[in-house]
Amino acid sequence: MAQALDEIKIGGLGSSRKRVEDDRFLRGKGNYTDDFKLTGMLHMEILRSPVAHARIKSVDTTKAWQIPGVHMVLTGEMAAQHNLAWMPTLSYDTQAVLATDKVRFQGQEIACVVADDPYIAKDGCEAIEVEYEPLPAIVNPEQALASDAPLIRDDKVGQNDNVCYRWEVGDREGTERAFAQADKISTLRLHYPRSHPSPIECCGSIADYNPATTKLTVYMTTQAPHIIRSAVALVAELPEHMIRIISPDIGGGFGNKVPVYPGYVASILCSILLGRPVKWIEDKTGNLTSTGFARDMYIEGQLALRNDGKILATRFHADTDNGAFFSDAQPSKFKIGLFHSAFGCYDIPYGYQTAQGTYTNKAPGGVAYRCSFRITEAMFFQERMIRAAAFDLGMDQAEFRRMNLVKDDDFPHRTPFGFLLDSGQYEKCLDVALDAIGYQDFLREKEEARSRGRRLGIGISTMSEPLGAGNSREYDIIGIKMFDAAELRVHPSGKAILKIGAKTQGQGHETTFAQIVTHELGIPAPDIVVEHGDTDNTPYGMGTYASRSTPTAGAATAMVSRKIRAKARKLAAHLLEVSEEDVEWELGRFYVRGAHDRGVTIQDCAMAAYSNMPDGLEPGLENNAYYDPPNLTWPFAAYIVTVEVDPETGVWDVLRMVAVDDCGVRINPMIVEGQIMGGMTEAYAMANMQFITFDADGNCVGSNYMDYLLPTAWETPGFELHEVTTASPHHPIGAKGVGECAAVGGPAAFVNAVMDAIDDTGVRNIDMPLLPDRVWEAITYKRDVSGAPPVKTD
């Protein structure tokens, strides 16, 4: 009898096989952008503005040019001669590559020096003399909207104020009616602070323009190499076939490596002008002060409530602080991304949302830091608001959620903002989480501790977020639709290479995407290599962010595998000398219907594709698939945190943290758990310590790792993970996105826990991060604590 393959053993769906990437990463054998050394390569450093807002009176580069070893000092004026002093942004605004008229944030790029080595290039930067005429700095939307505020974007024709967009969505009238009928209206206002994805590897590029072939090769730290190639072709007006973008190993992205940055553009221009490879590697301060930040949103909203706990409607407004240029890296047709996914997991009939963006003298580039386009802010506000409403009603926060969550038989569920939730078992997830934490016991423990002067608290966060951009109807980047692709080549020996348009930055694509092929074809995962990141060698794709790789490129991988299987079936029929209709499939093998022992393996078919194909059948066994997802995927999560707050110092410690994630079918459970733990760590970071603020002069507080705090293993709490599985009904293998859930849903659980620990103070909100001094102030003065910049200083 032919033995059936054990899918787990060969590394298929559900196998926690070890990450194939880790071997090279752990042994220092990875190849990051900075590891490449090309013959004749020069080094570029960027001179950045020390001030936040100033008119540039002069840029004198004379002394820099005189330093031996300096090859080029590129200024905005020079870039302008090539039409590259400015570049378009992903949000249809413009951004300065090198400042010509004004500097608009501290850290803005002013000039570049290209030299034999980076030391000389830095010396060159120091030798440039810039004369500034200082202007008042604006560091929050309120200042930006003041009637006497200086105009930040005086470069834009017709721009008379500091507003960069206005946006509304939902049913305004229906919502007003529902509010009029409410028994109670609950209100909350908060600031989601500016944060930075801060990958350990900073951004960088090596532009290599070959004047003989006129081909431009760029090694760069990008999460989306294909879209960069198209962007370079359009912006720099170079022919697209003569551009090759190589994104080698990436040391973390988290959204930071989606946009196009001035450094990339300048290195390309310098390479073209000099005819030599030019390497630019950003330093940590450059990364933290100039590249895509995240969040920085002021949200105020309300819930219309019935006394029995039913939510009738929601309305909320967001003011976003977009920095000096509106360069939010988001591909949806909605100005504020998917912010209106807030409250999606609750069955609320009416909703209305407005938003306004403002220019400020802060770094541009609102990126989706481990989330899909403003979802983090949406879910945070949602869960803080839900807790506030339960509190206002005097209802148990778990029961309030249970009452309003979308029910299992309600899917697909249309939200008042138009999203279609695909599937879920929300109440079950909540129950698993409550059970795991021992909810009732903890409530008793809390009361008992309170009577002895100790402050314990419990916080819950339940949410479903839309992951996996696109579909092509609502999502595009510079007009290119949000599909993704996979190409699969099976070699004669049955080994295979899978090429995808997505690009891993630590998510483990090289491991999991092979597992999808294994699931579809029965080729053992170790026999499949995954290639990605090189535009000359992989099919077009929109890159990796927004937890979209499995929903899109993963789906394409399943689909291309099925195409291969269809062709292999023809080959199997030929080998088995039966007609195709009489061939049955089981994992890794075709056999003759009714004669299970008479079969051929997928490897036999692969060999036949090159050595023994039937007449009329094209040789070879390879194909590709482009996948346009019909909908986003909607994972669900229930997170519960317990804390103890020290009222004398405001310091709080996490006692326990329970995470229940339903992300559909798990391809590699170990990698999924790693993603959840990583996301949870970032959630804890945002709740506890990690933010970038500014002083009144626009100086960035958080420009290095002494001030921009990332939690270490020491303070990161342990996480207890649980799972529930509801397959996505529209994804070929039932998977949903997961990489971001914990970072998106986690912060509210921590904050709600601290709020619960001080629930006798009447305090409604403390802005993140919940630094000890803020918590102490809230407890001591029984007042809300705002974290909005400017930071107070003596």
Add this chain to the structure above:
Amino acid sequence: MYPSRFRYEAPRSLSEALDLLKLYGEDAKILAGGQSLTPMIKLRFTSFEVLIDINNIPGLDYHRADSDGTLHFGALCRHSDLEHSELLHRQQPTMAAAAPLIADPIVRNRGTLVGSLCHADPQGDWASVMLALNGEIIAASAEGERVIPVSELVVGPFQNALRQGEIAVEARVPAPKGTVSGDYLKLERRVGDFATVGVAVALESSGSTVSRAGIALTGVGPQNIKATAAEQALVGNSLNSGTIDQAARLAAEAAQPKTDHRGSAEYKRHVVQTFVSRALANRQPARAA
């Protein structure tokens, strides 16, 4: 890291180092653990002509006790040596409590106690510990040696009283009289962070009476602050909630905190008070003399 150009010297003996220091004068800078200096040259906050790396000088990595209890710390004694020191755990609870709270394990492997004192960062932890313990340093030059109390070594933020041509070769803690106890408490935002507030407490007592009290504060002034009035309030008294409260209040009054992104001045002052009273109440005894 791309600092400005400098010349690098790696002397193999103290006398060679002192000669080089004399030769290059004010153009020279000493490198010990490099955990404060390297970040500054990396950010190009400082530059100099010559770097004199003292790490190759043998015999400076010691820490030891005399029979009377005087403690000696060589210029290359690292934070991690002190963190794992049996001697400190036995004899010097304030130092034993402070060592693991300095920076993170990687920084502790390189950074030195003496370098930290020379660096005179108002957020440095060792200077408070040394102020509380009446510590001093030995400065050597081609001309000879002199003793500088830590209270006189630190003259301002990032400014020390060393003269041109001098190397701090040793830090010292005088022998205690009576029973030793103490603690170091630090509010940090995460491991590896400098202190938002740090409090060093070092007591000597006979019976229940405090014979000497050292209290010093980190991060709440332009330099580490010795809370003299709070110390005085304890000497000659026994510790009880009244004397502890009073000392804590006086220490809070001695603090000169500033409002910044780590918290308001009021908050920091409150934490000083809380920490002084907690440190006095929960201080650790020396295990043996």
